[in-house]
Amino acid sequence: xxxxxPLRWIAHLDMxxxxxxxxxxxxxxxxxxxxxxxxxxxxxxxxxxxxxxRFATLRHYTGRGVITTATYAARDYGVHxxxxxxxxxxxxxxxxxxPTDFEQYRRYSRLFKAAVAEVAPVIEDRGIxxxxxxxxxVPGVHEAVGHDPLGGVRAxxxxxxxxxxxxxxxxxxxxxxxxxxxSKIASELDKPDGLTIVTAAELPTRIWPLPVRRINGxxxxxxxxxxxxGITTIGELAARDxxxxxxxxxxxxxxWLHDAAHGIDERAVVTHxxxxxxxxxxxxxxxxxxxxxxxxxxxxxxxxxxQVAQDLQRKGxxxxxxxxxxxxxxxxxVTRDLTLAEPTADFAAIRHAAGLCLKRVDLTRRLRLLGVRxxxxxxxxxxDPERAAAQAPAAGVDPGLSLFDAPAxxx
DNA sequence: TCTGGGGTCCTAGGACCC
DNA sequence: TCTGGGGTCCTAGGACCC
Numbered sequence: 001x002x003x004x005x006p007l008r009w010i011a012h013l014d015m016x017x018x019x020x021x022x023x024x025x026x027x028x029x030x031x032x033x034x035x036x037x038x039x040x041x042x043x044x045x046x047x048x049x050x051x052x053x054r055f056a057t058l059r060h061y062t063g064r065g066v067i068t069t070a071t072y073a074a075r076d077y078g079v080h081x082x083x084x085x086x087x088x089x090x091x092x093x094x095x096x097x098x099p100t101d102f103e104q105y106r107r108y109s110r111l112f113k114a115a116v117a118e119v120a121p122v123i124e125d126r127g128i129x130x131x132x133x134x135x136x137x138v139p140g141v142h143e144a145v146g147h148d149p150l151g152g153v154r155a156x157x158x159x160x161x162x163x164x165x166x167x168x169x170x171x172x173x174x175x176x177x178x179x180x181x182x183s184k185i186a187s188e189l190d191k192p193d194g195l196t197i198v199t200a201a202e203l204p205t206r207i208w209p210l211p212v213r214r215i216n217g218x219x220x221x222x223x224x225x226x227x228x229x230g231i232t233t234i235g236e237l238a239a240r241d242x243x244x245x246x247x248x249x250x251x252x253x254x255x256w257l258h259d260a261a262h263g264i265d266e267r268a269v270v271t272h273x274x275x276x277x278x279x280x281x282x283x284x285x286x287x288x289x290x291x292x293x294x295x296x297x298x299x300x301x302x303x304x305x306x307q308v309a310q311d312l313q314r315k316g317x318x319x320x321x322x323x324x325x326x327x328x329x330x331x332x333x334v335t336r337d338l339t340l341a342e343p344t345a346d347f348a349a350i351r352h353a354a355g356l357c358l359k360r361v362d363l364t365r366r367l368r369l370l371g372v373r374x375x376x377x378x379x380x381x382x383x384d385p386e387r388a389a390a391q392a393p394a395a396g397v398d399p400g401l402s403l404f405d406a407p408a409x410x411x
Numbered sequence: 412t413c414t415g416g417g418g419t420c421c422t423a424g425g426a427c428c429c
Numbered sequence: 430t431c432t433g434g435g436g437t438c439c440t441a442g443g444a445c446c447c
Contacts, residue, residue, distance in 0.1 A: 038415080066415050068447095081447090086412045127418085127447045219445045252421080281416060321439090331414070335441060371416085 007142065009135040009153050009176055010269060011120075012183035013160065015112060016171045016192035018129035019069035022108050023098050025169055027053065034074035034095040039065030039085050043097050055096045058089035064283055068100055072192065105129075108168055115167040119160045124269045132180050133160070134269040150197055157195050181265035182207065184216045203263045208235030215260050222249075222257075237261035274377070275317065279325075280307040281371025287329040290363035290404040297370070297404045304372040305354055309347040312374055318343035319374025322353035326361055327369035336360050343378045350374065355403050363404065 015021065019037045024030055027045070040063065043056035065085045077092035088095065109128045117123060122134035135141050138156050145151020157174050164172050171193040175186025178200055185207060186196045198206050212234055213223045229248070231237050237245075238261035246254035259265070282304065288297055312318060322344075323337030336357035344350060354372050 062412095064413085064415075068415080082414080084412065084414060087414090090412075130447070217445070221444060250422090276419065277417095279417065283415060323440095333442085337440065339439060369415090 006136065008178050009141055010178065010180050010183050011133040011135055011157060011160070011174050011176045012180065012187040013116065013131050013133060013164075013172050013174050014187045014191070015129040016173060017069055017071055018108075018170070019100060019105055020071045020074075020098075021170050022105055023101075024071070027055075027098075029053070030055070030071075030096055032073055033071070034077060034079075034092050035071040035098060036067045036074050036079060036085070036088060036092075036095050037069045037098050037100055038067045039063060039097060039099060041099050043099055045098070055098070057093065058085060058095045058097050059093040061085045061089050061097060063285065070095075108170065112164050112168050112170065112172070115163040116160050119156065119163055122269055122271060124271060125273075132183065132269050135176065150199075153197060154195070157197070161195060179263070179265040180267050180269070181216065181260055182263050185210065185214050188214070200263060204235070207263060208233060208238060208261075210234050212237050212261075217256070217260065222253075225249075234261050274379075275315075276377060277321075277373055277375040278308060278311045278315075278317065278319070278377070279371055279373035280304045280311070281325060281369060283327075283369045284367070287366035287368045289366045294404040297367070300370055301354070301358075301372070301403060302351060304370065305351040306347050308372050308374050309345055309350050312345035312377075316379055317374075317377045318345040318380050319350075319377050320344075321373075321375035322350055322357070323373040323375060324354050324357045324361075325369070325371035325373065326367055328365040329368055330365065331368070332365075333369075334361060337373070337375070339376070343376070343380065345374075345380075358403055 020035050023035065023037060036058065039061065043061075045053045045055045047053050063085065067079060067081050067083050067085060067088055069081055070079050070088075074092060074095050077095070079088040079091050079095065085097070105128055113123060113125075113131060116131065116133060120133045120135055120138050122137065124132040124134075126132060135153060135156055140152045141156055143152040145155060148154065153176055157176050161172060161174060164170065173187050173191045173194045173196075175183040175189065175196045175198065177183045177186050177198045182198055182203075186198045187194075189196045189198075189206070211232060212218050212226050215234065218226070225248075226232075226237065231240070237257060240258070240261075242255060242258040245257050248254065249257060282300060284300075290297065308319075320343040321337050321339045323335055325333065325335045327333045338353050338357050340349070340353060344353075350372070
């Protein structure tokens with residue numbers, strides 16, 4: 001029997017301005033206004049005596065926060081996620097500033113994913129506001145409706161959108177194509193509140209005119225290199241020989257670039273995955289010096305280790321690799337890590353290992369960020385005495401007071 | 412007025428073993 | 430005493446994504 005490649009329909013669903021939209025559900029009076037989410041905890045809205053609410057604006061913001069999400073009204077002023085709040089304040093000083101409330105966003109994330117699962121259960125998580133959905137096995141997906149050969153897919157995608165809308169009050173955008181790569185691109189073609197179906201035959205007309213940066217996996221660096229080579233659009237990338245790309249971008253990435261430009265992507269929708277690492281990091285309000293701010297740094301360092309330990313324990317994991325991350329005042333970032341004989345989720349063990357890592361870093365420059373990470377995770381089985389012992393609190397916690405001894409005086 | 416926090420994956424060199 | 434490959438683990442950095 002000849003084997004025929006089954007026709008796949010893969011959807012990519014992206015919630016529209018997710019964090020901001022969740023906030024608008026509880027503050028409906030902000031609808032239509034420029035609103036940005038981000039920054040610390042200091043700008044909570046306050047409720048006045050008459051029941052109305054007063055919101056902070058960007059105007060007087062000081063600090064190192066960035067925008068995590070901006071409403072479409074705010075984007076009209078040229079602000080976008082990732083932009084520093086100080087910079088955004090110059091462009092749109094009257095934008096409302098709300099603090100992030102991950103607890104709430106996670107709740108709505110679970111809600112919208114459950115709503116999707118009622119229609120199509122094969123879902124791959126891509127973070128809090130995005131999923132891939134394999135529609136291939138959903139009944140009726142391959143059937144035409146009237147004279148529309150894509151009627152089946154369209155109806156199911158529409159049903160997913162309706163269900164998300166009615167259970168969460170939130171809008172999403174969906175792209176549906178034969179694979180994840182194209183669906184990711186397609187979901188952005190009609191944002192917000194869009195539904196876009198692209199067939200393989202439409203690749204030249206609908207995908208090739210787009211900039212290469214729209215491809216998930218071509219970031220700032222690769223985008224700039226391609227531009228320097230005279231390649232701006234996906235079509236121009238598709239026109240290059242694979243060998244030409246391999247010669248310039250390496251065997252793996254070069255070949256992938258070629259396939260991606262031709263809309264080739266066989267990756268499956270993965271419904272389950274295990275975490276590889278867990279980490280905590282923090283950026284300081286002002287840059288700290290190892291010697292001068294030793295007490296503060298030591299306290300932060302311990303807190304990060306404790307948070308990582310708690311995260312591991314809460315989720316039932318232990319890490320065999322413990323690492324640290326430091327970012328200096330010149331934004332240079334270094335990491336150090338250390339592999340233990342046994343995985344651990346114990347605070348004292350983590351801090352001890354992280355402390356050893358710290359000794360391998362030159363702490364002359366001031367620090368702007370400190371992070372702690374546990375990698376090579378395992379899920380210790382209950383009743384495994386050896387691993388249970390490794391998880392138990394270790395005797396003798398080193399005080400850590402000498403963690404941040406500076407090697408030299410920079411001044 | 413510099414640029415958050417939480418991740419994944421890839422590469423590359425050196426150690427170490429066969 | 431010198432010269433090999435291959436495989437795996439460890440470490441550091443970097444690109445990229447949400």
